[in-house]
Amino acid sequence: MSDADLVRAIQAGDETALAALYQRHLPSVWRFAFSRLAGNTAAAEDVASETFLAAVRQIGRLAPEGGSVGGWLIGIARHKVQDLRRRGARRSAALTEKITAAQAAPADDPSASLETAELRQRVGAIMDGLEDDERAVLEWKYLDGLSVREMAARLGRTEKAIEAALYRARQSFRAAYERAQRAPR
Amino acid sequence: MGAFEKPDDLANVIQAGYGAPPPREAFVRGLGERMRVELRASQEAAAPARPHRALSVRWQWALAAAATVVLAAGIAAIALRPGGGAPPGLPSVGVPPGPEPEGTPEEKMVPLEIKLPRALFIGTDTNFKPSPYLENFDGKPRPPFLAPEGTVNLALGKPVTSSDSEPIIGALKLLTDGDKEGSDGSFVEFGPGKQWVQIDLKGPCTMYAIVVWHFHGEKRVYHDVVIQAADDPDFIENVRTVYNNDYDNSSGLGIGRDLEYVENYQGRLINAQGVQGRYVRLSSKGNSSNDQNHYIEVEVYGKPLAPAPPAPPAAAPAAAPK
Numbered sequence A: 001m002s003d004a005d006l007v008r009a010i011q012a013g014d015e016t017a018l019a020a021l022y023q024r025h026l027p028s029v030w031r032f033a034f035s036r037l038a039g040n041t042a043a044a045e046d047v048a049s050e051t052f053l054a055a056v057r058q059i060g061r062l063a064p065e066g067g068s069v070g071g072w073l074i075g076i077a078r079h080k081v082q083d084l085r086r087r088g089a090r091r092s093a094a095l096t097e098k099i100t101a102a103q104a105a106p107a108d109d110p111s112a113s114l115e116t117a118e119l120r121q122r123v124g125a126i127m128d129g130l131e132d133d134e135r136a137v138l139e140w141k142y143l144d145g146l147s148v149r150e151m152a153a154r155l156g157r158t159e160k161a162i163e164a165a166l167y168r169a170r171q172s173f174r175a176a177y178e179r180a181q182r183a184p185r
Numbered sequence B: 001m002g003a004f005e006k007p008d009d010l011a012n013v014i015q016a017g018y019g020a021p022p023p024r025e026a027f028v029r030g031l032g033e034r035m036r037v038e039l040r041a042s043q044e045a046a047a048p049a050r051p052h053r054a055l056s057v058r059w060q061w062a063l064a065a066a067a068t069v070v071l072a073a074g075i076a077a078i079a080l081r082p083g084g085g086a087p088p089g090l091p092s093v094g095v096p097p098g099p100e101p102e103g104t105p106e107e108k109m110v111p112l113e114i115k116l117p118r119a120l121f122i123g124t125d126t127n128f129k130p131s132p133y134l135e136n137f138d139g140k141p142r143p144p145f146l147a148p149e150g151t152v153n154l155a156l157g158k159p160v161t162s163s164d165s166e167p168i169i170g171a172l173k174l175l176t177d178g179d180k181e182g183s184d185g186s187f188v189e190f191g192p193g194k195q196w197v198q199i200d201l202k203g204p205c206t207m208y209a210i211v212v213w214h215f216h217g218e219k220r221v222y223h224d225v226v227i228q229a230a231d232d233p234d235f236i237e238n239v240r241t242v243y244n245n246d247y248d249n250s251s252g253l254g255i256g257r258d259l260e261y262v263e264n265y266q267g268r269l270i271n272a273q274g275v276q277g278r279y280v281r282l283s284s285k286g287n288s289s290n291d292q293n294h295y296i297e298v299e300v301y302g303k304p305l306a307p308a309p310p311a312p313p314a315a316a317p318a319a320a321p322k
Helices: A003-011 A015-036 A041-061 A069-091 A093-104 A114-129 A132-142 A148-155 A159-182 B009-018 B025-046 B053-080 B172-176
Strands: B109-111 B146-148 B160-162 B188-190 B194-213 B226-230 B240-244 B268-285 B293-295 B297-304
Touching (some): A003 A015, A015 A041, A015 B025, A041 B025, A114 A132, A132 A148, A132 A159, A132 B009, A159 B009, B188 B194, B194 B226
Antiparallel strands (some): B109 B146, B160 B194, B226 B240, B226 B268
8 A cells, every 4th residue: 555545544544554654654753763863762752752643633634645755754753853852952951961962972872983973963964855755765775675666555656766766865865975975074 | 986886885874874773662552552542533523523422422323323224225125126135245134233322312411510629730831751651731621521311420428448448648538528629638648559449339320421530739640540340349240441541551450542641620531431330440550749649539420220120020820720
């Protein structure tokens, strides 16, 4: 079932479709939150929770064919990360400190080092800057191990279209990565 | 020279720079459950105005009756045509039974009148960390709850027992004395950890709603709130759970699918959905402020079950022919 099919089913109250959409997109939202919050697992859980709950509340207004569901979810998650930072800054400095500290050395990643933290920060920024579909296909290909056929089914496109999207995504990622490497630190 | 000379370089960079350990299984499960609850709530909100689930059952009965008529007419039309008969996959007679009613369809449904105490705090801002197990606190008045006409608070003045025979503060009778104020002198405090209180309704009853006020003088959340009804005081016979928000089964009464909630002056209204029983038991296991358990009032709205009509006198045996 494509994402658009799942959205239509959820709008009709289908809980199985909701579970399928959740299972499909949780890894992506989770990685986004984990990356933007520099490996702070507790904060990433907050963001992922708030993102999916907001999505369920808003899904009735989503046009199934209107765009990428994954991109829509990441858009919500982006706002939730900002909210979390604002709340942290307003209520107490504790959360901000926690995130800042985690940015320096990710607390939940035992293999963390300064170099790894820098790489995470750079790759996270690049992934965040890609088009929704480009980011999605790179994640699905290199982190989730999906085949081109599976990606095509998810997005409701042909395999050729996915191959073309993968090609563009690799090019975009390479170009952005090289730009970041050349940039003064 | 480019950054990605070998085919695997790009994959390695993405995995090292964007990979993440998987989220906790309990978190994933809990969030999935919370989403399911949200979806149901949004579906109900989008449906025609239905103040509470008690009313929805009336709708379900009406719809079931209408479906029965339509299906029966359809089957009759098929059966009556030349060479007719039910097509494969369709039942030839009857339809599945509808849901159990909370009140009979003939009963008039009226809003429950629940007298509320004074609110002891204002605002909706809480310091609780968002959690998939905690309901959002909006502090708004709850919608009216419809119950069959003639429903009363069966718990008022009824005897109370508890797992903690000597409460730290207060007396057990405070739970059913009608006083719901959150001030000193109105609540009972039980010891730390899991504790329960039990109300004897003094006869089998049909329950439509249970309203519980834990301590509501501040925004706090009581944990592992479980409410059950049973036919016997030891909770062995015909035990039915009407509310359970113990999401990790730490109280040992089963994993609950209900959400934790922030206490306030309105208390928590639980739709008992017409459950029948004589005893009601409410458990909890500490709260967000301390390990103790507090109760101010418990109301059980329902009707006593009518005693079975006396059996008609047995007919005199006919005289045997001689």
